[in-house]
Amino acid sequence: MAEHAEVRTAGPRLLGRAVIYALLILLAMYYLAPLFVMVSTSVKTLDEIRAGNLIALPAEITLSAWAKAWSSACTGVDCSGLRGNFWNSVSFVVPAVLISTLIGAFNGYVLTMWRFRGSDLLFTLLMIGCFIPFQVVLLPMAQTLGWLGIANSTTGLVFVHVVYGLAFTTLFFRNFYVSVPQEMTKAARIDGAGFFRIFWRIILPLSPPIITVTVIWQFTQIWNDFLFGVVFSSGERQPITVALNNLVNTSTGVKEYNVDMAAAIIAALPTLLVYVVAGKYFVRGLTAGSVKG
Amino acid sequence: MAAEGAIRSPRAGDRNFRFTLIAPSIFVLLLIGIFPLIYLLLVSFQGITMIDNDTSFHGLANYRRLFDDARLWESLLHTLIFTAIALPLELLLGLLMAQLFIDHLPGRQVFVALLVLPVLVAPIVSGATWSLMFDNRFGPINQIFGWITGEEMTLLWTISPELVYPAILTAEVWQWTPFMFLLLLAALSAVDKSQLEAASIDGAGYWRTFFRIVLPAIWPVMAVAILIRGLDLFRLFDVVWALTKGGPGTMTETVSIFTYVRGFQQFEISYTSAVALLIIVLLSVAILTALRRVELSR
Numbered sequence: 001m002a003e004h005a006e007v008r009t010a011g012p013r014l015l016g017r018a019v020i021y022a023l024l025i026l027l028a029m030y031y032l033a034p035l036f037v038m039v040s041t042s043v044k045t046l047d048e049i050r051a052g053n054l055i056a057l058p059a060e061i062t063l064s065a066w067a068k069a070w071s072s073a074c075t076g077v078d079c080s081g082l083r084g085n086f087w088n089s090v091s092f093v094v095p096a097v098l099i100s101t102l103i104g105a106f107n108g109y110v111l112t113m114w115r116f117r118g119s120d121l122l123f124t125l126l127m128i129g130c131f132i133p134f135q136v137v138l139l140p141m142a143q144t145l146g147w148l149g150i151a152n153s154t155t156g157l158v159f160v161h162v163v164y165g166l167a168f169t170t171l172f173f174r175n176f177y178v179s180v181p182q183e184m185t186k187a188a189r190i191d192g193a194g195f196f197r198i199f200w201r202i203i204l205p206l207s208p209p210i211i212t213v214t215v216i217w218q219f220t221q222i223w224n225d226f227l228f229g230v231v232f233s234s235g236e237r238q239p240i241t242v243a244l245n246n247l248v249n250t251s252t253g254v255k256e257y258n259v260d261m262a263a264a265i266i267a268a269l270p271t272l273l274v275y276v277v278a279g280k281y282f283v284r285g286l287t288a289g290s291v292k293g
Numbered sequence: 294m295a296a297e298g299a300i301r302s303p304r305a306g307d308r309n310f311r312f313t314l315i316a317p318s319i320f321v322l323l324l325i326g327i328f329p330l331i332y333l334l335l336v337s338f339q340g341i342t343m344i345d346n347d348t349s350f351h352g353l354a355n356y357r358r359l360f361d362d363a364r365l366w367e368s369l370l371h372t373l374i375f376t377a378i379a380l381p382l383e384l385l386l387g388l389l390m391a392q393l394f395i396d397h398l399p400g401r402q403v404f405v406a407l408l409v410l411p412v413l414v415a416p417i418v419s420g421a422t423w424s425l426m427f428d429n430r431f432g433p434i435n436q437i438f439g440w441i442t443g444e445e446m447t448l449l450w451t452i453s454p455e456l457v458y459p460a461i462l463t464a465e466v467w468q469w470t471p472f473m474f475l476l477l478l479a480a481l482s483a484v485d486k487s488q489l490e491a492a493s494i495d496g497a498g499y500w501r502t503f504f505r506i507v508l509p510a511i512w513p514v515m516a517v518a519i520l521i522r523g524l525d526l527f528r529l530f531d532v533v534w535a536l537t538k539g540g541p542g543t544m545t546e547t548v549s550i551f552t553y554v555r556g557f558q559q560f561e562i563s564y565t566s567a568v569a570l571l572i573i574v575l576l577s578v579a580i581l582t583a584l585r586r587v588e589l590s591r
Contacts, residue, residue: 132329138557143332220413260421
């Protein structure tokens, strides 16, 4: 684009720039306004919100809405805030992420370094697993959880998310390990190194980038999930996304917009934190998953 | 057996290991691939509802109901409408933004960093935020419309039949255009610069260069992005649920919401199984057609 602009005359170029900047400002408003409203509303008092200008900066900053969202807001009959649900989410997201990443790594390793008859078929079938719509697995999954005796439990949610995430984690690791030269593992095998030895000594030291990508991807996917949470858990066991939705849609009492927004930010914070810590890997995960897949 | 093999040769032991390790995946395949199909097929021929655990053979009764169920076909239509509008919008807007940002504009880094945020937050969080944006009394959207028209606006964005679609689509496009943008920006950055220079020397205009060089180069990424978003839109649930719960009435009810309501709120287990199977068939046909398209165009 820059090259073309240089050939043209100054007039259209200036006009072009003006159009580009006008577009950018519009887009910036569209994208930033909700984020701004979310943050500023959460630190306003309810009186100030009722006065009617949500676009304005807060006149005074208060964290009382945050405190209420965390520990005393009512979702349905329960009035203990989102605290419990936040830790619910942590308690199933962390194991689900770790387990699905670990199994994905082993899968990728086997599917690239220890191929067997039918391994390509297995991989293709796993990829179809990525595309199976949620609606289809809900009923059979509910039945399975019932049979296993882990319905409406943290274990159940871990199970569901591991099962549903494996196709993706396998895809990530398999695509990464494909680019590892086979000579490396062949040489190690001739030297008598076994399956696990090769994994620990050769493959794992190469893996930190893909492990990071996978962990971030799985973390955002599972933390943000709503449908599995609402279907496979109830009451006190619900994840934070479900609790947030209950809070926002509670029809009893006064609608506290500041508490809603504080709760929304609390629900979003862990994924934002992960992004701040390892943002470039998240973008890499998005692109790696699609460019190579 | 495994121990015996391990003693005789390490190779045999390794073979056992790798099958042990791959076993969870095969289990998963069975669990999300084959078992649901069998389960759904079986249950769809029975008559299980909330009050009646009737597992006797009902023949095709549930399937016959499918064809008469206007609410089901409408929910499919709603899903198609959302997809048909949101997907091209997200693609074009994402491409436009990627094109703008491929030039190193001032503030690019900050803007790109902020643009990732919508992709990161949960759709239910985005839904909560947009339901405040569209609030009829205090919402900024009505406020802005008020400034433009000069009179006070109290539009019911999440209730009025003619406003619910624009409202949901605004939130959906807000959240997922950055996804397209990030993928397309990466693809555009990877386009061979020397080809662009050669085209420029040959006097090819902007659009000609775009269609002849840039588009073919980014098409593989674009195709995958379209596929991913298309499939995601097909199971659209969270943002609609947060904004309208499928209402007013069933006006914005998507297939996912329909399945959820029928299966998990009304517990029409057998009928919902038939619906799920119908979805698998429709989706398979759609995906196969799409893949064939992509293959043919290569």
